[in-house]
Amino acid sequence: MAGISACHVALLKQFSVRANLVVPILQRDNCWGLLIAHQCSHPRQWSRFEIELLQQLANQIGIALSQAQLLEAEVRQREELARSNAELQQFAYVASHDLQEPLRMVTSYLQLLEKRYQGKLDSTANEFIAFAVDGANRMRTLINDLLSYSRVSTRGQPFESVDAKASLEVAIANLKIAINETGAVVKYDSLPQIMADASQLTQLFQNLIANAIKFRRENVPPQIEIGAARSEKENLARSPKKNSSEWLFWVRDNGIGIEPQYGDRIFVIFQRLHGRGKYPGTGIGLSICKKIVERHGGSIWVESEFGKGSTFHFTIPENHDVLVNEIRA
16 A cells, blocks of 8 residues: 555555555546545555556546536436427417507508598508508518417327328318419329328428419419328337338429528528519418428428429328327427
């Protein structure tokens, strides 16, 4: 026990320690603690193998401690992000809901002003009133879209067995006027029975078809095809050796297409690739689609060739147990 203080020697003797080996436990170059080996039967010289073995154990403890701290920080960050997202969704819902009534009043009085003083004011005043009415109408559309976005998570219905074809046909019926006005042709194959929120599945189809109609080529009637096929994916969350099935859906159109660099941007809320004058809207529709698909445990992406059309793909897991676990997580 050479090289240690007398009081330390006295302490070790109380426990009958005859040989003492100490190595530091380092965590990011800081000494977190000590790993100590004792020999109580008789004095001894520690071999190089024993010293290296103890040091390796100390190194592994240091690595484990660092990883545990990183995991703890990540868990805290995820919890904080989840809380912030929940608060943001609640704020979006409350703000949008509470804005409805004052905006309704503004719109009503603007329309009354427009009717009552039509022809009695100069052209500039009439133009200002028209701008105000248009702005109020666009604000109402934005508020309604924000409400729809916030309700994907907060007002979603429990999943049940849903006929995807029936949900699609409801979406097509909702878009009947736009389909007739543009001469759009919507074709679809037989679609599967899946576990889903029926109303959100309808909204998903409706948003994608409405986009295909909106972003059509000039003087070219929209041709829209919807289909689905079962696909396999490696389910790493449960076991690397097991596969889980999912349904791959697609909505294909012959519209204006999307340049490759904008493939991810279009799913970000409020992101627009075109001016409102040519293509009206709030830039929330595809964000709602993404949120619906992610709530169902799937993913959504687009493949497109600029000027020749786009194909939107989204997946819905077939295995209900996997689906429930992903949503609760």
